[in-house]
Amino acid sequence: MSTELKVFTQEEVAAHTTAEDCWIIVGEAGEKKVYDVTKYLDDHPGGPEIILDLAGQDANEEFEDIGHSTDARKALAKYLIGTLKEEPKKATAAKTANATKQVSSGNNSLYVFPIIVVVFALLYKLMN
Numbered sequence: 001m002s003t004e005l006k007v008f009t010q011e012e013v014a015a016h017t018t019a020e021d022c023w024i025i026v027g028e029a030g031e032k033k034v035y036d037v038t039k040y041l042d043d044h045p046g047g048p049e050i051i052l053d054l055a056g057q058d059a060n061e062e063f064e065d066i067g068h069s070t071d072a073r074k075a076l077a078k079y080l081i082g083t084l085k086e087e088p089k090k091a092t093a094a095k096t097a098n099a100t101k102q103v104s105s106g107n108n109s110l111y112v113f114p115i116i117v118v119v120f121a122l123l124y125k126l127m128n
């Protein structure tokens with residue numbers, strides 16, 4: 001059995017919001033995990049609705065606020081399906097586009113930088 005966990009985006013998780021298909025995100029920033037709790041909904045001591053209200057979302061704050069027991073955490077662990085792809089807010093699409101650009105121009109900038117440094121060093125010498 002593979003121990004590799006699938007990585008889901010926030011958008012992918014957000015598509016599972018019904019009683020027949022209910023995913024939630026639980027975990028601290030940097031280690032957020034995705035759980036498919038569909039089968040647990042009816043077993044939840046706090047009722048299914050409270051979880052369904054947070055379906056497809058990050059439910060960490062609510063999950064922690066209640067002060068769930070170790071047993072609750074063990075129950076949750078059984079429904080782990082993957083981890084959340086966490087990225088710095090916004091600008092992600094732009095960054096990806098830039099990254100592609102930088103790969104192709106990467107070699108050039110490697111040479112340009114030392115040249116700029118040398119030019120500035122010469123200018124500094126001339127002026128002093």
Ligand code: HEM
Pocket residue numbers: 024037040044045046047050051054059062063066067068069070071072073075076077079
């Ligand atoms: C997603 C947000 C969740 C909220 C807001 C929430 C809320 C609550 C509340 C209010 C109770 C108390 C019920 C009562 O005493 O009448 C409770 C109990 C419990 N919940 Fe949740 N729950 C959440 C998710 C989960 C999940 C995903 C699991 C496990 C898969 C879970 C497992 C339990 C267990 C085992 C209890 C019994 C008390 C304990 O052992 O801590 N809960 N929950």
